[in-house]
Amino acid sequence: MSRADMSRLQLDKLRHIVDYCIANVPFYAERLSAAGVCGSRIKSLDDIKHIPFTTKEDLRDNYPFGLFGAPMKDIVRIHASSGTTGKPTVVGYTKNDLNMWSDCVARLLVSAGVSDEDIVQISFGYGLFTGALGLHYGLEKIGAAIIPASSGNSEKQIMLMNDFGVTGLVSTPTYAMYLSEFVKENNLDTGNFRLKHGIFGSESCSVEMRAKIEENFNLFATDNYGMSELMGPGLSGECRERDGLHICEDHFYGEIINSDTGESLPEGSVGEAVFTTLTREGFPMLRYRTKDISRFNYDICKCGRTAVRMDKIKGRTDDMLKIKGVNVFPSQIESVLLGQAHIGNHYQLVVTRDGYLDNLEIRVELIDGSLLESYKELENLQRNIQGKLRSVLGLDAKVSLVQPQTLERFQGKAKRVLDLRGEKNI
Ligand code: DLL
Numbered sequence: 164m165s166r167a168d169m170s171r172l173q174l175d176k177l178r179h180i181v182d183y184c185i186a187n188v189p190f191y192a193e194r195l196s197a198a199g200v201c202g203s204r205i206k207s208l209d210d211i212k213h214i215p216f217t218t219k220e221d222l223r224d225n226y227p228f229g230l231f232g233a234p235m236k237d238i239v240r241i242h243a244s245s246g247t248t249g250k251p252t253v254v255g256y257t258k259n260d261l262n263m264w265s266d267c268v269a270r271l272l273v274s275a276g277v278s279d280e281d282i283v284q285i286s287f288g289y290g291l292f293t294g295a296l297g298l299h300y301g302l303e304k305i306g307a308a309i310i311p312a313s314s315g316n317s318e319k320q321i322m323l324m325n326d327f328g329v330t331g332l333v334s335t336p337t338y339a340m341y342l343s344e345f346v347k348e349n350n351l352d353t354g355n356f357r358l359k360h361g362i363f364g365s366e367s368c369s370v371e372m373r374a375k376i377e378e379n380f381n382l383f384a385t386d387n388y389g390m391s392e393l394m395g396p397g398l399s400g401e402c403r404e405r406d407g408l409h410i411c412e413d414h415f416y417g418e419i420i421n422s423d424t425g426e427s428l429p430e431g432s433v434g435e436a437v438f439t440t441l442t443r444e445g446f447p448m449l450r451y452r453t454k455d456i457s458r459f460n461y462d463i464c465k466c467g468r469t470a471v472r473m474d475k476i477k478g479r480t481d482d483m484l485k486i487k488g489v490n491v492f493p494s495q496i497e498s499v500l501l502g503q504a505h506i507g508n509h510y511q512l513v514v515t516r517d518g519y520l521d522n523l524e525i526r527v528e529l530i531d532g533s534l535l536e537s538y539k540e541l542e543n544l545q546r547n548i549q550g551k552l553r554s555v556l557g558l559d560a561k562v563s564l565v566q567p568q569t570l571e572r573f574q575g576k577a578k579r580v581l582d583l584r585g586e587k588n589i
Pocket residue numbers: 244292293294295363364365366367368386387388389390391392395396397453455475476479485490589
């Protein structure tokens with residue numbers, strides 16, 4: 164579609180979704196009326212700047228269903244991802260949304276070269292996370308044979324890949340890397356391996372790491388981006404050219420803004436990506452601030468597709484970390500630690516990379532140093548904290564208890580995170 168046609172389509176859909184939000188979500192009705200915005204007042208795409216931003220805090224304040232745009236009888240699926248506090252971010256889908264979602268995912272998969280001839284193993288964890296079911300229905304739409312392996316049990320993953328002649332692997336790049344090394348370390352049978360496609364996403368993957376996975380598994384990897392608040396995977400993805408991630412622009416209108424001033428930035432600038440869902444019914448989002456840093460390229464791709472491409476995510480504007488595919492906010496860890504006896508107010512998160520795997524160590528100051536002399540008590544405390552972290556974050560972290568007054572103190576904003584991963588994996 165030419166840029167002019169796409170812009171016309173987006174403008175029509177934007178007007179419609181704004182009126183839809185006013186009619187169906189009291190939160191938006193109030194915000195938009197205060198800003199003096201309604202569908203008929205939007206004369207050009209540029210007028211989107213009059214619509215106030217929506218943030219993760221707005222989602223938290225309206226937990227769990229306050230921002231849903233359809234009554235529960237029309238909601239057919241609910242997903243969730245990590246919030247900044249103990250409560251998750253909850254999103255809902257109507258039947259039309261699920262259809263649109265699988266269309267978007269299918270489109271990106273086709274542009275990555277996947278077809279109905281493929282046998283694809285989904286090694287994302289099935290559950291509240293949008294990754295597994297999002298890819299699942301997109302793959303089903305194009306007629307690929309799906310193996311819903313879910314994550315974990317690496318030996319079985321390899322056996323399935325080998326015995327079933329799997330041609331595509333869906334996972335985080337970290338897990339793909341882990342599996343490829345696991346094969347080598349355990350000398351597993353890969354005689355029938357037929358892998359061709361690595362469909363990765365949900366976390367960043369450097370070109371070096373991608374090359375390593377490709378070499379180990381003899382496949383061609385593409386990157387996929389999305390977030391639960393905006394649907395899940397299927398927002399954008401790489402085609403075979405791998406020169407940016409094509410955005411499904413007929414469903415998501417993207418902007419790049421200066422994250423300090425909120426101002427829209429001119430074409431070609433690096434800044435925070437903001438997206439408006441143009442067609443979602445269950446969970447419409449107007450100008451959602453992703454906090455992900457990228458850049459848009461409006462040139463036509465060598466593959467012939469005209470859809471705008473976003474650069475691979477370059478970082479975040481907040482302190483969210485992505486560790487082993489899990490979104491981790493320091494504030495979540497803090498709320499676990501602060502409820503704990505014997506623990507002071509000072510802690511530090513240290514993220515390191517061992518080979519290609521990320522590790523999180525949480526250093527926590529004890530109130531009373533004498534506890535360090537009792538091995539048993541120390542171990543109990545450590546285990547207790549680890550268990551709580553696992554249930555809140557779904558992530559294993561090393562907990563190190565340290566002497567009182569040994570962690571650095573800060574005059575201004577505390578620097579809680581020490582990210583030693585070199586190239587930042589978010
Ligand atoms: O990670 C959705 C997804 C699943 C995308 C599977 C692709 C494949 P959340 O769990 O809500 O959703 O996490 C969203 O993850 O704001 C980014 O910071 C990060 N992220 C997602 N994809 C990429 C990527 C899913 N390809 C958050 N590169 C986003 C870098 C990514 N970061």
